[in-house]
Amino acid sequence: MRTDRYRDLRHLARLDPDREYHAIYRATMLTEFPWQARLGLNLAFYQTYGIPRVAAILAGTGQITHHTRQRAKATGAVMFTLIEHGFDHPAGRAALRRLNRAHHALPATHNDHLFVLGATLLVPLRWISRYGWRDLTDVEIRAAHRFHTRLGHLMRLRDIPDSYASFGKWFDAYQTVHFAPTPEARQLMRASQRLLEDRVPRPLRPVMRRVGPALLDPPLRTAVGGGPVPRVTELGLHAALRAAALLQRTLRPRVRTISDTGHGLPPEPGDAARKP
Template identity: 40%
Template sequence: MRGRFDNLRRIEALDPVADHLEIHRLTLTEEFPWDMRMAFNLAFNRSFALPRVAKLLCETGTILRAPRKRADDTGIIMYEILLHGPDSARGRLAVQRLNAAHRRFTLDNGDSVYVIAALVVVPMRWLQRYGWRRPHEHEREAAAVFYRRVGQLMGVRDLPAGYSAFANAFDEYERANLHHTPEAARIERTTRDLLRGRIPGPLRGMADALIGTLYDEQLRTAYDLARPPLLARAFVHLSLRIRALLLRFARPRPTPLFANGIVTKTYPNGYELAKVGSAVGS
């Protein structure tokens, strides 16, 4: 029977550059499946708050009309790249779908670097705070190598190299560029339902207060949201820490996430990858 820390020992023995895909796949599909998916949601939410991104998304309107399809298309493409590798045949097809979705628009390169950095940094910081164990240095570096490669295939320039460089770039760009706009607030109101779906059923009556506690002060300011009550903030933090403690002593996940394929509400009966992605860039 696989032990709770067997994957960690495996990760420690791997090379974070040469074996980055295997490491990052383990982090997502076996070690922290719920945490990583929640953190990816939060990472994309941060990118929606960038003024240029928010303005473009409101102008194109797909995220306002069909937020679930856009989220599912984005998730499918990113998970396909991770599960199969960006340089595999299926990974290349997923990257092509990603690029096709963005090709219609002129994107600011600094914003694009920030979006890639958010996918590297936000999940690792979430795990540092709420994971059942802290992320290993190899997991941080593997994430940086993986998303740097994805960014390069998307044509993003001047990408940082290494986790620390990504974290510094992420923080510096936020301080200079993340601020409130009406468009950002509108997108947050629309996409909040997606995060509500990640809240356990018995707690959904408190979903709005709980989601607000998952945003830091800078993001709440960008979205023009009031700081949640102290009781709500304490409840969320304590609940997530208790969950982490319980998971630390739980049995490992018996099967990896997505072992039976990627199932979403938009495509309950499966999907054809070549047709996924029309809503991603708009």
Template identity: 35%
Template sequence: MGRRFAIRRRIEELDPRTDFAAIYRLMSAHEFPWDMTQALSFALFRTYAVPSIGGLLARTGEFTERTQKRYDDTVLLLDAVLEHGTDSDAGRTAIRRMNQMHRAHPISNDDLRYVLATFVVLPIRWIDAYGWRRTTETERVASAEYYRHLGRQMGIRDVPGTWQAFARLLDAYEREHFGADGGARDVAEATLALLATFPPNDHLPPAVVRRISLAVMDAPLLDAFGFPRPHPTLRALVRAALRTRGRVVRLLPPRRQPYFARQLPQIRSYPHGYDVARLGTFPSGRAVPPPRGSVTNPASRSPERTG
């Protein structure tokens, strides 16, 4: 077990106020790659329950007609920032792409700030509930600092100063803004259908994958979409299975090589590689030329050996 906690010890030697990018990279690519993927996927899904967000996504048609590509582009843009850093060519290009897409639509600062809060809070809550260990205070502070820095790069105003403040913002915003919207429900349904095609979910009937997914969701989220509440027994079984997985992962050795989101088997839109500058949507219909020195990322698939 001493080896299993080697990366946590390395994290605890760093300063979360200044080394937040390194800490968040260790969390995402070494300590909790599977958990972070699940948590961030549910974080994005959760934002659809705010009608101003889910409704807009439905009107663009991107998340209902090109669901796989929109999922891949979102994951790969965030992954470029994580892997290469905000000061790299790839990181700057990814942030510029996100800003260009957001500015093409009337998105409020409050909605952008809420989305940022989901990326801070949902991974902490997921890992603390289902991970092989709980997050440390160092990791929570670093997560908040990582997204505070990203939020500034994206021009988001009045970003919370701590992870606790992010959590309070998220909970209050959902209480006030969660609600029914036909378009948002369509986006949620398209995303659930896509989830059923991801390995290893594709070995199960789609109806079973859907029931499992709903069992992970909380009551306010289910009610906002008008989804039925799962039977308490199913909910308990699914969540117990997730906790059991965490206990199994705890027995595995620490990851030697990082595992980035671009290596996930469910990322399927770019089998021959991709250019960060051409990810996402282009309202003008024209891709933005990459900055000098940028490179095309090769398609990479490495099987995940540990959690």
């Protein structure tokens, strides 16, 4: 194992998660666990399909079902720009304004919006905890919660759970009460599944079609009509992801930035003079 693999981790351990939460969270998501974070944030967005009220709103706009690629790119651009630049950079302020405009235009409840915030915090970190090349530290978890707490406040959300653990309990309880299968959820998931299939070579698309539902947790799988997944598929996917984590642990890390992936958002005119 390469000893320099833990160099960044030692640096992060010396930072204060209450004051330097953005630097810690940025490193966790973009440097330490780049592909797990990207997949986890995609899975977090799919969580919105499980709430019938939100699924009906999203399906009603037609953006996901008819403009799937553009909507996915725009959503990813906003979140990754915030992670890359934080809330005080001009690009971050522009992304936050776009996020607030999009959310305030939707007739969802306050707790629905809080659930979405919880999904962006919890789903990627839970995925990293399962398939990361190392364990997350308490510093990284506290910084992630602090980052999302500030994001929630800037989105004018209230009653945000005061710790990662308490947010997890609230999130799971909300999912248990509100998740239900709907035609809209199935429609949204089919569109997202087609997009995932388009991103792999054509010969591999049947494999993606079979493996895709195994990426979803059971409550979401039920809500979007994914059906049962063969045990051998689950075991095969788990083994492949663990092997990828082991390979990642043996290699020197490469810093990932927004410029690597085309997710940067240009600042809007006047951003430097405006606050979100």
